[in-house]
Amino acid sequence: MKVFHGIIEIAGQMGIMCGELKRRGHLATGYNIFHSYLGYRDNLINTNLDEIKNTSKHIINFFDVFHFHYASSLIPGYKDLELIKSKGKK
Template sequence: MKILHVPTEIAGQMQTLVSGLRESGHTVNGYNWFHTYLKYGGGIINTDAYELKNVMEALIRYADLIHFHNGNSFLIHNTDLPILHQIGKKW
């Protein structure tokens, strides 16, 4: 399964999930737009909201499952969630 974790890595949660799911044989990546001095790694791609929005469509097409962290989605006010629901994406 191709799993995507976005957009906010806090306290290593995304990194832990990405690592564990990879060990279980899934294809998993995390994209983080929240920058911190902790410099999370382990499959987490540090980006910003502008760049994430630019690749959002490709990421949505690619992923079987999208896990949103900390109450955020790709777009402000979670306006993308109805669209994801319409196209049958799981989150």
């Protein structure tokens, strides 16, 4: 299973969950736009909102399961959620 976590990393939560999912045999990656002084990197792709929006179609097509943290999504206004749902993704 391919699991997306995004897009805000606080307290290492996305990285920890992705690490455990990987340990259990899944492909899991966190995409982070919130860059703090703590510099989280484990199991993350540190990026920005523009890059997330530009690659959102690829992300939606690639991943099977989406876990959004802190009331976020790939596109402002949650416009991506209907597309994710229409493709039968969780």
